[in-house]
Amino acid sequence: MTRVHDMGGRFGDGAVVPEPEDVKFHADWHPRALALTLACGSLGLWNIDVSRHARERLAPKDYARFVYYEKWIAALADLLVETGALSADELAKGEGSGESPLAAKRLAADAVAGVLAKGGPADRSSNITPRFAVGDAVRLRSLPENTIVDGGHTRLPAYAAGATGRIVRMHGTHVLPDSNAHRLGEAPEPLYAVGIRAVDLWAHPEHPNDEVILDLWDSYLDAL
Amino acid sequence: MPHDHSDHDHPHSLLPPDPALRVKALETILTQKGLVDAAALDEIIDTYENRIGPRNGAQVVARAWADPEFKAALLADADPVLAELGFYGRQGEHMVVVENTDAVHNMVVCTLCSCYPWPLLGIPPGWYKSDAYRARAVREPRKVLADFGVTLPADCAVRVWDSTAEVRYLVLPQRPVGTEGLDEAALMDLVSRDSMIGCGLAGPQ
Numbered sequence: 001m002t003r004v005h006d007m008g009g010r011f012g013d014g015a016v017v018p019e020p021e022d023v024k025f026h027a028d029w030h031p032r033a034l035a036l037t038l039a040c041g042s043l044g045l046w047n048i049d050v051s052r053h054a055r056e057r058l059a060p061k062d063y064a065r066f067v068y069y070e071k072w073i074a075a076l077a078d079l080l081v082e083t084g085a086l087s088a089d090e091l092a093k094g095e096g097s098g099e100s101p102l103a104a105k106r107l108a109a110d111a112v113a114g115v116l117a118k119g120g121p122a123d124r125s126s127n128i129t130p131r132f133a134v135g136d137a138v139r140l141r142s143l144p145e146n147t148i149v150d151g152g153h154t155r156l157p158a159y160a161a162g163a164t165g166r167i168v169r170m171h172g173t174h175v176l177p178d179s180n181a182h183r184l185g186e187a188p189e190p191l192y193a194v195g196i197r198a199v200d201l202w203a204h205p206e207h208p209n210d211e212v213i214l215d216l217w218d219s220y221l222d223a224l
Numbered sequence: 225m226p227h228d229h230s231d232h233d234h235p236h237s238l239l240p241p242d243p244a245l246r247v248k249a250l251e252t253i254l255t256q257k258g259l260v261d262a263a264a265l266d267e268i269i270d271t272y273e274n275r276i277g278p279r280n281g282a283q284v285v286a287r288a289w290a291d292p293e294f295k296a297a298l299l300a301d302a303d304p305v306l307a308e309l310g311f312y313g314r315q316g317e318h319m320v321v322v323e324n325t326d327a328v329h330n331m332v333v334c335t336l337c338s339c340y341p342w343p344l345l346g347i348p349p350g351w352y353k354s355d356a357y358r359a360r361a362v363r364e365p366r367k368v369l370a371d372f373g374v375t376l377p378a379d380c381a382v383r384v385w386d387s388t389a390e391v392r393y394l395v396l397p398q399r400p401v402g403t404e405g406l407d408e409a410a411l412m413d414l415v416s417r418d419s420m421i422g423c424g425l426a427g428p429q
């Protein structure tokens with residue numbers, strides 16, 4: 001089984017509504033939610049996979065009714081309490097009690113540009129030989145689930161599970177989210193772009209020549 | 225206290241339900257704890273409101289149209305080329321540029337969340353993060369393109385890139401015909417944000 005965020009291929013969502021390029025946010029609190037989330041990332045209490053998983057494991061009804069930045073702020077509050085940076089009592093009272101021992105790690109205004117420019121690369125040097133090469137046929141894992149942690153984070157979308165495709169690009173060796181999201185280590189693996197024909201994904205593909213390409217880790221794939 | 229949360233394991237439900245008040249409350253607590261600095265928040269917001277946005281990507285596309293060697297290097301290995309232009313950073317650490325041709329039209333989506341090349345395009349537009357786009361782009365890209373007023377020739381294949389890892393994709397749209405005499409600045413004006421996601425075509429905006 002999968003989680004509510006895994007919505008690729010779902011029916012019933014209606015039209016996509018374009019918007020002008022100069023619209024950056026849709027409410028005054030949106031940029032604040034973005035900035036709070038990024039600033040708290042600098043406290044070093046979680047990695048990007050932990051934070052993605054925190055959004056995904058919101059209750060399905062919350063995930064569905066929350067607008068985008070509500071998901072961010074809810075996941076941020078959850079992570080801050082889970083990591084001990086804030087207490088549930090502080091959230092309930094709306095008041096912080098005393099300076100945190102983590103205050104020394106607070107992101108300073110003059111450090112923002114450097115932190116954003118530095119990013120967080122996910123590739124790792126490795127002596128792992130990739131099992132596959134460009135052109136190889138592969139089958140994706142049939143269950144779109146984390147095989148390490150029950151109900152855990154994975155980046156294998158349900159719509160592609162079990163499908164067959166071919167390797168179209170090698171990305172090097174990248175951190176495995178299925179492990180890193182649960183603080184079980186980065187467990188880097190070869191990462192590939194895998195092309196799957198639309199006719200192999202959908203009962204009613206729009207066009208016989210169309211395809212979808214996903215980035216998938218070595219352990220998501222079997223030789224065909 | 226009455227509330228509609230069945231899941232008591234989620235501490236966020238302790239915050240006020242109104243989203244604007246939630247954010248305000250969390251910022252207040254974090255500031256009192258010394259964990260965030262309001263000036264840093266302002267700086268982050270200013271960066272993505274005013275400094276990092278789709279004109280960065282448009283500059284790359286215009287250069288690629290004007291300079292064949294630059295384009296070849298960009299398509300072969302984008303990261304060093306983009307780093308030289310200063311377009312590296314958060315959510316753009318591993319870039320791949322995919323070229324639209326008469327035979328193939330590329331589109332980019334993130335069905336699982338909202339992965340997007342921030343250093344080149346800024347933060348994603350609302351529609352890119354919407355359920356409708358995330359759900360439909362992989363299954364019916366041509367109907368999604370129709371929502372943007374784009375119709376592809378029947379012999380053009382669609383390749384949809386689902387950004388499931390930390391690799392970020394930028395579409396290099398086709399250069400409009402009749403633009404041979406234009407310089408890079410004029411070419412940039414033809415490059416919309418949507419054309420670099422694959423949901424539009426380059427041309428007069």
